[in-house]
Amino acid sequence: xxxxxxxxxxxxxxxxxxxxxxxxxxxxxxxxxxxxxxxxxxxxxxxxxxxxxxxxxxxxxxxxxxxxxxxxxxxxxxxxxxxxxxxxxxxxxxxxxxxxxxxxxxxxxxxxxxxxxxxxxxxxxxxxxxxxxxxxxxxxxxxxxxxxxxxxxxxxxxxxxxxxxxxxxxxxxxxxxxxxxxxxxxxxxxxxxxxxxxxxxxxxxxxxxxxxxxxxxx
Amino acid sequence: xxxxxxxxxxxxxxxxxxxxxxxxxxxxxxxxxxxxxxxxxxxxxxxxxxxxxxxxxxxxxxxxxxxxxxxxxxxxxxxxxxxxxxxxxxxxxxxxxxxxxxxxxxxxxxxxxxxxxxxxxxxxxxxxxxxxxxxxxxxxxxxxxxxxxxxxxxxxxxxxxxxxxxxxxxxxxxx
Numbered sequence: 080x081x082x083x084x085x086x087x088x089x090x091x092x093x094x095x096x097x098x099x100x101x102x103x104x105x106x107x108x109x110x111x112x113x114x115x116x117x118x119x120x121x122x123x124x125x126x127x128x129x130x131x132x133x134x135x136x137x138x139x140x141x142x143x144x145x146x147x148x149x150x151x152x153x154x155x156x157x158x159x160x161x162x163x164x165x166x167x168x169x170x171x172x173x174x175x176x177x178x179x180x181x182x183x184x185x186x187x188x189x190x191x192x193x194x195x196x197x198x199x200x201x202x203x204x205x206x207x208x209x210x211x212x213x214x215x216x217x218x219x220x221x222x223x224x225x226x227x228x229x230x231x232x233x234x235x236x237x238x239x240x241x242x243x244x245x246x247x248x249x250x251x252x253x254x255x256x257x258x259x260x261x262x263x264x265x266x267x268x269x270x271x272x273x274x275x276x277x278x279x280x281x282x283x284x285x286x287x288x289x290x291x292x293x294x295x296x297x
Numbered sequence: 298x299x300x301x302x303x304x305x306x307x308x309x310x311x312x313x314x315x316x317x318x319x320x321x322x323x324x325x326x327x328x329x330x331x332x333x334x335x336x337x338x339x340x341x342x343x344x345x346x347x348x349x350x351x352x353x354x355x356x357x358x359x360x361x362x363x364x365x366x367x368x369x370x371x372x373x374x375x376x377x378x379x380x381x382x383x384x385x386x387x388x389x390x391x392x393x394x395x396x397x398x399x400x401x402x403x404x405x406x407x408x409x410x411x412x413x414x415x416x417x418x419x420x421x422x423x424x425x426x427x428x429x430x431x432x433x434x435x436x437x438x439x440x441x442x443x444x445x446x447x448x449x450x451x452x453x454x455x456x457x458x459x460x461x462x463x464x465x466x467x468x469x470x471x472x
Contacts, residue, residue: 132401132408133383158383159406182470185379188405212406226407229398254406 085117085179085291089282092122097153097164100124100172104234107174111232115179119285119293120172120236123274124164126150126247131159131225136255145250157235159212159225160255167243167263169274171281172236177228180289184228188212190288191237195222197284198239202277204267211256214239219262223254239281241265241274350438351457353414354466358438361454366415369442370402370433373467379404381433384426386444391419393446395453400443402433415454417447 092103100122110116128145130137134154142152150163164170177187195214199206199221206214206221214222222239240263248261264272286293350358356374359366375381383403393399393413400411422444426432432441448454458466 131406132385132403156401156408157406158403158408183377184407184409185377185405188379188407224406226405227410228407229410230412 085115085175085289087117087119087173087175087285087289087291087293089293089295090118090120091295092120094123094125094166097124097127097129097151100170101153101155104172104174108229108232108234111174111176115176116174117176117179117291118174119282120174121278122170122172123166123168124170126163126165127153128161128163128251129153129155129157129225130161131155131157133160137161148247148250150247155225155227155235157225157227159223161251162223162225162238162253163247163251164238165243165247167241167265167274169239169241169277169281170236171239173233173285175233175289177231177233180291182231184226187228187233188224188226191224191226194281194284194288195237195239197287198277198280199264201280201284202264202268202272204264211254211259213254215259216262216267218258219260220253220256221262221264221267239264239277241272241277350460351414351454352460352463352466353412353457355412355414357412357414359414359454359457361448364448365420365445366417366448366454367442368414368444368446369437370411371463372437375434375437375441378402378407378409378434381430384423384430384433384443386422386426387419389419389422393417393419395450402430411443413446414457415446416449418449419444419446421445 092100095103103120107116107118107120126149128150145152192208192214196206196208199214204216206216209215213220213224222237224237225235227234240261242265243263245261245263245266253261264277282293350360352358352371356371357368358371359368381402381404385401387399393416395413395416397413398410399413401408402411423442425440435441
């Protein structure tokens with residue numbers, strides 16, 4: 080069908096635990112069973128470290144000390160290595176059926192990266208992509224990404240540092256990439272940039288790069 | 298299944314650059330077989346149980362030989378994934394129903410699930426992929442095989458697409 084743009088529903092979850100985020104993603108994933116039900120879940124998490132399907136690098140002995148810091152620790156079925164989620168970080172979980180877009184995980188991740196680069200740009204931060212998936216400002220990662228795709232339905236997504244306390248990242252090698260750092264919109268712009276401020280920029284960029292209509296529940 | 302219905306809704310963004318790769322994949326496979334055996338007998342040998350590659354709509358291939366099916370992903374699939382950095386495979390001995398998730402491939406920070414093309418039991422997994430997951434991209438029809446399994450329901454193999462049908466299927470995805 081030429082020219083009709085997919086409809087993506089924006090769902091604002093607010094501050095939810097990582098576990099609750101997983102549960103809600105599954106609810107939205109399951110909706111795709113009865114037809115297209117593209118959704119974009121937005122949330123923030125209390126401090127949590129998460130690992131992906133490559134769990135060998137992270138035995139319990141390596142993860143337990145992180146709990147002592149007051150964070151939760153979770154394994155997830157997404158790609159990517161260890162990362163941190165916490166207050167001040169805009170977490171976005173697009174639950175899309177790629178059959179309605181393009182059936183390529185590689186394409187999907189590239190579009191997500193472009194979305195974040197555009198969003199950063201519209202806020203005044205020049206960000207780039209690199210051979211390491213995610214979005215960077217120089218050698219510092221401003222947005223992490225880790226995706227799961229089953230039967231063309233996506234889950235997990237991206238985490239953009241707005242005014243996150245970056246010291247949480249000092250306890251891990253973020254995404255397993257040695258020698259690189261992390262940054263945030265606030266650090267780059269030297270002023271406080273909240274999740275609330277960044278969200279409309281991310282949504283606008285998403286609509287643009289995915290050629291879709293975004294709708295919000297009243 | 299809802300999946301097939303949504304094939305109609307592919308957006309106009311889809312750029313048809315993939316056919317080159319699926320035919321390249323096929324050509325590489327054919328070339329390798331000529332090198333290995335000098336003939337194409339490996340695909341259509343005298344054994345009743347041996348078949349040419351069959352394909353699923355999820356872009357997996359199955360090759361049957363001696364009652365055992367070798368499973369991998371097609372060139373189209375490996376291209377759509379990007380460079381594979383990790384293969385999560387099942388345990389030997391695990392029993393799979395057709396369409397059961399049996400593992401995942403990770404590429405570009407995305408974990409993509411794998412679905413069993415047949416019902417049977419896993420008899421072997423490609424342990425080379427632990428050290429060299431990129432084989433799935435470089436040699437998806439040969440060295441990049443994923444699992445081997447028994448075939449409880451031979452009729453499931455018959456129902457899969459042959460090369461010609463699969464090539465047609467890929468073309469239809471690009472419209």
